[in-house]
Each structure stands twice: as structure tokens, then as C-alpha cells.
Amino acid sequence: xxxxxEKLFGFDSAKHNVRTEILAxxxxxxxMAYILAVNPGIFSALPGMPAGSVFTATALAAIIGTLVxxxxxxxxxALAPGMGLNAFFVYTVCxxxxxxxxxxxxxxxxxxxxxxxxxxxxxxxxxxxxxxxTLKKAIGAGIGLFIAFIGMQNAGIIVNNDATLVGLGNITExxxxxxxxxxxxxxxxxxxxVRGGILWGILATTALGLVIKDPTxxxxxxxxxxxxxxxxxxxxxxxxxxxxxxxxxxxxxxxFTFLFxxxxxxxxxxxxxxxxAGLVPDDKPRDYVPDMEKMxxxxxxxxxxxxxxxxxxxxxxxxxxxxVGEGGRTGLTALSTAVCFILALFFSPLFLAIPxxxxxxxxxxxxxxxxxxxxxIHWDDYCKAIPAFITIIMMPLAYSISDGILLGVISYVACHxxxxxxxxxxVTMWILAVLFVCKYIFI
Numbered sequence: 001x002x003x004x005x006e007k008l009f010g011f012d013s014a015k016h017n018v019r020t021e022i023l024a025x026x027x028x029x030x031x032m033a034y035i036l037a038v039n040p041g042i043f044s045a046l047p048g049m050p051a052g053s054v055f056t057a058t059a060l061a062a063i064i065g066t067l068v069x070x071x072x073x074x075x076x077x078a079l080a081p082g083m084g085l086n087a088f089f090v091y092t093v094c095x096x097x098x099x100x101x102x103x104x105x106x107x108x109x110x111x112x113x114x115x116x117x118x119x120x121x122x123x124x125x126x127x128x129x130x131x132x133x134t135l136k137k138a139i140g141a142g143i144g145l146f147i148a149f150i151g152m153q154n155a156g157i158i159v160n161n162d163a164t165l166v167g168l169g170n171i172t173e174x175x176x177x178x179x180x181x182x183x184x185x186x187x188x189x190x191x192x193x194v195r196g197g198i199l200w201g202i203l204a205t206t207a208l209g210l211v212i213k214d215p216t217x218x219x220x221x222x223x224x225x226x227x228x229x230x231x232x233x234x235x236x237x238x239x240x241x242x243x244x245x246x247x248x249x250x251x252x253x254x255x256f257t258f259l260f261x262x263x264x265x266x267x268x269x270x271x272x273x274x275x276x277a278g279l280v281p282d283d284k285p286r287d288y289v290p291d292m293e294k295m296x297x298x299x300x301x302x303x304x305x306x307x308x309x310x311x312x313x314x315x316x317x318x319x320x321x322x323x324v325g326e327g328g329r330t331g332l333t334a335l336s337t338a339v340c341f342i343l344a345l346f347f348s349p350l351f352l353a354i355p356x357x358x359x360x361x362x363x364x365x366x367x368x369x370x371x372x373x374x375x376x377i378h379w380d381d382y383c384k385a386i387p388a389f390i391t392i393i394m395m396p397l398a399y400s401i402s403d404g405i406l407l408g409v410i411s412y413v414a415c416h417x418x419x420x421x422x423x424x425x426x427v428t429m430w431i432l433a434v435l436f437v438c439k440y441i442f443i
Contacts, residue, residue: 009331010074016329021076023196024328025336028078029344030202031359031366032319034154035062035080036344037352039311042086046094046101049310052232057309059345060234065302065314066338069331073294076324076333077273079302080341082315084400085261089312093254102242107251108313109241111258112303118263119296128267128292130428135408136271138388140373142395142404143272147318148367149396154356155179175357178205178212178221182361190365198326198362205358221357226349237310257443258313264402266299266316268395272370273321318401325366383419387412406436 006012011021039058040051058081065079093104118124131139152158156176161167169176186201194200209222245251274289299316306314323333344351374392379385391408395401413433416425 008074009070009335011330011332016332017327018332020195020327021330021332022336023199024076024323024326025078025333025338026340027196027199027202027326027362028076028317028320028323028328028333029337029340030199030354031322031362032078032080032317033340033344033351033354034356034359035083036348038083039081039086042090043101043311045090048236049101050232050236053234053236054311055348056231056345057234057237057306057311059231059341060309061302061306061311061314062341063338064305065298066334066341068298068301069295069316070334070338071331073291073298074331075291075295075298076328076330077270077295077316077320078323078334078337079299079314079316081306081311082262082265082313082317084265085258085315086312088257088261097250097254099245099250099254100242101237102240103245103251104254104312105237105307105310106241106243106246107254107258109304109307110246110251110255111262111313112300112307114255114259115262115300115303116297119293119300122293124263124267124296125292126428127263127432128271128289130426130432131267131271131405131409132384132412132429134377134384134388135391135405135412137373137376138391138408139268139401139405140272140274140370142392143268143318143321143401144367144370145392146367146395146399146401146404147321147370148364149399151179151356151360151363151367154363155360156357157360174212174214174216175221175355178209178355179357179360181205181208182358183364186361186365196326198322198365201365202354202358202362205361206354209355209358221355222353223355224349224353228346229348231345231348234309239308240310241307253443260406260439260443261400261402262299262303262313262315264405265400266296268401268405269316269318269320270295272318272401273324319363321370322362322366325369383415383421383424384412386415406439409433410436 040054043049043054044051062080069075069077089104093099094101156169157179158166159169171180182205185204189197189201206222210220212221214221302314377388387408390411391404394407395404410433413425413429
């Protein structure tokens, strides 16, 4: 089997372990499986989009995108309809601007087609290479903070506070307490170098959720409502496009907004995970990212397929870092994640029983694993340190990888220009900075 693995998934028997790759894929799936529950919930606000159909479309989009990543790019990344992009689809384009969900799906399709064109012409690779090494190092650390913050928020460790925006939740009961217990279990397993420690931490925390109750409902945090459920048909939302407004200004704005968010979310995820996990070959610069075009093309194809299936932009998930943290290095990890999504189509009640409190410890621990890149930032050079800090801090505070990157680029150009260090600013960076400023002003 190993020669076949090497050909299909980039698996090297001298460097990689099949068991590790499979466990890593399962870990990635468990940390991102929440999208199967969240996406139908968000789209339920739109008449004509049945939750069951959206669930099936979400899983199928994840399966197709992740399989392309596994077999073509041979990388350990998983894809699914993106958070933030789904909210923009529903709450801004449909409920805010008043357009139909068919209009929004058409915008996603056009965005995907544009992505394929930009990838085949290597424009996306050109943009990635234009990002200075300092910002690439900052992106990894920023994503680490961001996914840790997501985990803490999902578990109720960090909650809304009207006075201070965020605050500490009640960590002595309910989901927050379960997540804190799970964090120490997961951390202990990782420190003891137990193979699959993050995965075992998720499963152990899920099991504890069967006996720990949510004080607001009095019910167990882990709710198991059956095991098997046949997937619903996607026919009500399959290829339901609307072409009557395709040349309108609003369509242009929506398409490019999807394009900006997805492009820099994906770029940030790929850079950050590579930086944090040491996936760069020894004979290459630290900011080198191998097989960029293949990863971008997998992301682009997944977006087109997702639009046809009836869901929002499909993108590379930052939670892939959890599988990479478990040792996943090849397409076999992505294949394992795709298989889990296939099983989820038929065992949705079982997979959806995993609470956010159980995946939060994994995201926090992976956040720690992604911080080492911060050591290579020249903090004594403020022209580099300030943009790097803005990139890092804005990702969790703005709740957006793309905003962190965009503001980092703008501040990099501004700081170097103010300091008179124009020779350190490439023409590409000037162009990007101007475009990003226009984006914030006009979009």
C-alpha cells in the first residue's frame, strides 16, 4: 500500500506514519465538524433553504474540496464552507441588501471562477510572494491567537461583556468548566507526548460532557440524539442561480467582497500553518510555501462546487492546524478528514453530539503550537515590529484573518514610508496597500 500512498498522497514511508496521518485527519474533522451544525442554522434564516439540504450541501462541499486537496495538492488541509463568509452571504447580501439567496449563490460561483483564473495565471502566488517575510511570520502567530480565541468563545470561557466587549465566563460550571478540564487533560496528553493526544483529549472531554450538566438547561452538555440519519436531498438548492443582476454594481461589490475575504483567509491559513508546523523544506527560505498553486486551485474548485451544491464559499480551514499539530503532513490526513465527512452524512447525530467545549481545548493547544514563528520577528526594528503586531492582534480582535493581513500590509507600507525606507517597499506592496485602503473606504 505504501507505494500507492506515495503516489496518491505524497506519503513518504521514511518520514511519515499511516496511523499518525489518519489520527491527524480525524482530529482535524472533530475540530471543524461544528460547521455541519452551524451552517444549516445560519441559512435557516432564508426561506427556501431547508436545513437538511444545507447540511448535506455543507458536507458534500467539504468532501469534494478536501479530496481535491488530498489527491491533487497532497496537503494535510481540509476545506468546508467558511465561517464569516456564510454570515456575509445570509445577513448582508440577502437580509441586508435584500437580494435572494439565488443571487448570492451566483456571486459565490463567479467568485470561484475568478479564483480559478487568478490561480491558473499565478496571480494568487504572486500576491503571496509579495507579502514580506515579517508579515508571514506574524500571520502564523496571529492565527494561533485567533483559533485559541475561537475555542474559548465556543466554550463560554470568553463571553460578551457590554462594558468591555469581552470578559471571562463562569469557569466553575457548565461548558466553560468542561472546557477547562478538557484543556488540562489535552495539555497533559500532549506534554506526555501521547500519540493522538489532541484527539484523545477531544473524545475524553466529550465523554465527560455526558455527566456534566449545563446549568441553564439542566441537561448534559453532550447530547446524543440517535446514531444514524439518512442525508437530505440537495435538490431544493442545487444549481439555483439567478443571472438577472449579474452585470449590476451590487453583484460586482458582492463578488469582490467574497473574493477579498476568501483570498486572504486562505492565504493566511496556508502561510500560518506552514510557519507554525515547520512544513518548509530545509533547503528553502523560512517564508517559502511549497505547492501554492495546487492548494489555491483546490480551494478555487471547492468554491465552484460548493456554489453548485447550494452553499456559501468553501475555503481552507484554519482548524487544519489541529491535524498538523498531531503530525499530519500529507494528503492522507486530508483524505481521512474527507472520509469522516462522508460518515457524517449518515451518522450526523453522533458527530454533532461533540460540543464546542470538547473542541475548544484542541484549538487552544494548537494555538500554542503556532506561536514559535513570533520568535523570528525583529522586534527591535519598529518598521517591522509594528506591522507584525498589528497583523497578530487584529486577527482575534477583528475576528478575521483577512482583516489582520490587510491591515498588516497597510501598516507595513505606512511605517516604512514615514521612516523614509522606501527601498524596502516593493511596487506590489504599494499597489496592495492602496487597494486595501480603498476596500475599507468603499466596500
